[in-house]
Amino acid sequence: MIKANNIVKIYNQHKQNELKVLNGIDLDIAEGELCTIIGKSGSGKSTLLKCLSGLEGVTSGQISINDRDIQSFTSKETNEFRRQDIAFVFQEYNLIDDLTLHENIYLENEPTETIENLIDVWDIRKAINLFPMQCSGGQQQKAAILRALAKESKIIFCDEPTGALDGKSSQEVLTVLQAIQKSHRSTIILITHNEQITKISDRVITIHDGNKISDRKNVNVELAELLEW
């Protein structure tokens, strides 16, 4: 479903500050997989996620999603792809400053009962009419995740979606992601620093200095089965 063939990413190519961040990565992620990407800070994880989702162009190599080469998209196709096919949860949330959390969540979609329910279950109702600057990091992160979920895309890219959350909130968010993966057969690609989170994934990819150094299948454990959190 998501295939990457020998992708290389060089920032600022041919300039003094040129930096090679991805060194020829191959990937093949199946539909409905929950795949986690781990690796130390600066190893290239976010860059890989942005390239796989088409938010960042690659320097060389090919990326295809559902057998469509995403580099060959016209700008209209790129816009449609971003609007309809994928959702992206950014590490730094990327909420719009002068819109409330509610307006941010429903930026591109109409309110749904499911999302309204999650606003209550995830306990952000009290902040829903505030602007991002007036909210905690955790409240903003939950809003960013809800904005992605509201799109009901088949592919969800998440860059450290629980980085600002405490243990209980992380569990609540991951429970929902795992449920969506199972009920909608959504493909979820998630960057994390948390070893516990890798246990709920079907597959764990380790990146080191821009190289894929391990790619292993995992027994996808139900969150409830995790003893320690």
Ligand SMILES: Nc1ncnc2c1ncn2[C@@H]1O[C@H](COP(=O)(O)OP(=O)(O)OP(=O)(O)O)[C@@H](O)[C@H]1O
């Ligand atoms: N737009 C950019 N322009 C230039 N260099 C960049 C850009 N984005 C990232 N980099 C550099 O690429 C390298 C990899 O960054 P990246 O964010 O992909 O790593 P990461 O593994 O996700 O790190 P972290 O776990 O800290 O988020 C870093 O050295 C970073 O400074």
